Amino acid sequence: MFSYEVICFSCRKAFRVYEGSKEYERFKKNRNSAFCCEDCHHQIRIEAIKYFFR
Known part of the structure; x- marks a missing residue:
């Protein structure tokens, strides 16, 4: 199975x-x-859902 390692823009960890x-x-x-x-x-x-219902 092929995969690539990418950097998360939020936490800066590789996944x-x-x-x-x-x-x-x-x-x-x-x-x-x-x-x-x-x-x-x-x-x-989850944050977007919480903000939407305020």
């Missing part, structure tokens, strides 16, 4: 994107794009 995922396809199309790891993605989404 892997694996073949078949959406992030992998985005990386193949545009390597200069900003990527977010699963933990940060979840935190950002």
Whole structure:
């Protein structure tokens, strides 16, 4: 299985994107794009939901 190591724009930690995922396809199309790891993605989404219901 192919994978790439990408840097999270939020926490600056390296994580892997694996073949078949959406992030992998985005990386193949545009390597200069900003990527977010699963933990940060979840935190950002929860914060957005909380802010929406205020």
